[in-house]
Amino acid sequence: MEEREGRPAPGGTCTNVGCIPSKALLQSSEHFEHANHHFADHGISADNIKMDVAKMVARKDAVVKQNNDGILYLLKKNKVTFFHGRGSFVAAKDGGYEIKAGEEVVAAKHVIVATGSNARQLPGAAFDEENILSNDGALRLGAVPKKLGVIGSGVIGLEMGSVWRRLGAEVTVLEGLPTFLAAVDEGVAKEAAKLFKKQGLNIELGVKISEVKTGKKGVSVAYANAKGEAQTLEVDKLIVSIGRVPNTIGLNVDAVGLKLDERGAIVVDENCKTNLPNVWAVGDVVRGPMLAHKAEEEGVAVAERIAGQHGHVNFNTIPWVIYTSPEIAWVGRTEQQLKADGVAYKAGQFPFLANGRARALGDTNGFVKFLADAKTDEILGVHIIGPMASELISEAVVAMEFKASAEDIARICHAHPSLSESTKEAALAVDKRTLNF
Numbered sequence: 001m002e003e004r005e006g007r008p009a010p011g012g013t014c015t016n017v018g019c020i021p022s023k024a025l026l027q028s029s030e031h032f033e034h035a036n037h038h039f040a041d042h043g044i045s046a047d048n049i050k051m052d053v054a055k056m057v058a059r060k061d062a063v064v065k066q067n068n069d070g071i072l073y074l075l076k077k078n079k080v081t082f083f084h085g086r087g088s089f090v091a092a093k094d095g096g097y098e099i100k101a102g103e104e105v106v107a108a109k110h111v112i113v114a115t116g117s118n119a120r121q122l123p124g125a126a127f128d129e130e131n132i133l134s135n136d137g138a139l140r141l142g143a144v145p146k147k148l149g150v151i152g153s154g155v156i157g158l159e160m161g162s163v164w165r166r167l168g169a170e171v172t173v174l175e176g177l178p179t180f181l182a183a184v185d186e187g188v189a190k191e192a193a194k195l196f197k198k199q200g201l202n203i204e205l206g207v208k209i210s211e212v213k214t215g216k217k218g219v220s221v222a223y224a225n226a227k228g229e230a231q232t233l234e235v236d237k238l239i240v241s242i243g244r245v246p247n248t249i250g251l252n253v254d255a256v257g258l259k260l261d262e263r264g265a266i267v268v269d270e271n272c273k274t275n276l277p278n279v280w281a282v283g284d285v286v287r288g289p290m291l292a293h294k295a296e297e298e299g300v301a302v303a304e305r306i307a308g309q310h311g312h313v314n315f316n317t318i319p320w321v322i323y324t325s326p327e328i329a330w331v332g333r334t335e336q337q338l339k340a341d342g343v344a345y346k347a348g349q350f351p352f353l354a355n356g357r358a359r360a361l362g363d364t365n366g367f368v369k370f371l372a373d374a375k376t377d378e379i380l381g382v383h384i385i386g387p388m389a390s391e392l393i394s395e396a397v398v399a400m401e402f403k404a405s406a407e408d409i410a411r412i413c414h415a416h417p418s419l420s421e422s423t424k425e426a427a428l429a430v431d432k433r434t435l436n437f
């Protein structure tokens with residue numbers, strides 16, 4: 001359990017050192033970027049624009065605190081007794097479990113483990129949160145580093161790299177895989193690579209890190225590039241974002257025989273049941289994507305099951321979002337997955353460049369892409385790169401949850417002018433019937 005100024009800070013990674021604070025910094029840094037580069041297009045002149053990093057970080061902390069307090073309020077409102085401290089299993093007893101919660105031991109009939117994950121360390125480069133930073137340290141730098149290195153071009157690397165680049169850092173991202181954003185639809189990943197490069201994010205693919213050294217001047221990263229040539233990257237700060245590991249440290253699973261897999265994740269079935277009666281586990285500590293909304297859905301479903309209802313999580317319609325600029329969001333399968341699965345599909349795409357609202361916003365990069373079954377027209381995947389992709393994706397999630405066809409979306413009236421018209425147009429494009437392109 002996290003603490004802030006000696007007080008409990010509930011909400012886990014998402015609230016304290018993940019989703020919420022990163023979005024606060026992304027917003028601040030985007031304002032700064034707009035003021036520097038886009039205000040002039042609107043006829044606004046602003047000279048001598050400065051960023052007060054300490055104030056930006058303090059605002060972010062205040063946003064986090066509002067969320068912590070919101071959770072404490074909700075616990076109270078729902079009459080949930082909250083124990084602050086590290087929880088661990090003590091023993092199985094009387095058909096239930098004894099759980100150590102801070103200094104106290106409580107008896108529980110049902111237990112839900114939701115202990116989340118920790119940043120994965122690069123061997124030989126332990127996080128000191130001073131020079132070698134995890135998501136935590138990356139969110140509370142006191143000043144803009146002149147040179148910032150990022151290892152791993154995944155979600156955290158791209159979001160944090162974007163924040164500090166917008167504020168003036170020279171950012172180099174070193175990625176182990178030869179493919180950029182391998183899990184993302186190929187067309188979207190290609191567009192993203194082009195746009196991020198244009199913004200000045202330097203991304204090197206197919207690297208192999210050999211050594212990371214910290215010294216007085218910062219961090220030195222020795223690596224082999226894609227051609228196998230030895231290189232050195234000297235930076236002031238280094239963010240290591242190479243994935244996360246399930247957090248079961250200190251849970252004392254052996255006291256009750258709770259089963260973990262080889263990655264240290266708690267083994268669960270599709271209903272989040274562990275190998276022990278009445279012990280459940282949800283979120284990053286179990287299989288599946290490490291996303292707060294996936295964890296939340298699992299938590300609700302488990303609570304419903306404990307209450308004798310039929311909770312259900314549809315893993316096929318969990319949306320993904322990367323909050324870069326432009327944002328990237330998707331649901332369902334990518335074009336490369338459909339090809340690998342041998343599914344016959346039709347694709348339709350619509351660029352924001354042809355959308356009136358996007359032009360008025362001055363944000364015309366990217367597109368919406370629909371993938372639908374060639375025979376039935378059922379929507380199999382929707383991929384968006386562009387303004388407000390995180391919000392636009394909801395329509396696709398709802399559509400897929402209701403097993404809609406691309407034609408269903410194409411026939412729905414969308415407000416004009418709105419970015420969502422691009423969703424309708426992409427659905428029309430599946431049948432080569434776009435109206436505005």
Ligand code: NAI
Pocket residue numbers: 019122151152153154155156157159174175176177207209240241242243244289290291320321322323
């Ligand atoms: P990630 O799994 O998204 O990306 C890690 C990247 O590091 C991959 O591209 C991988 O190929 C690369 N990598 C792994 N080992 C490497 C090595 N030794 N050298 C160079 N590259 C290496 O993990 P990330 O960014 O750390 O995020 C962790 C988790 O947090 C993810 O599961 C993500 O879904 C979640 N998250 C979600 C966010 C969102 O929904 N917007 C925001 C931030 C994190």
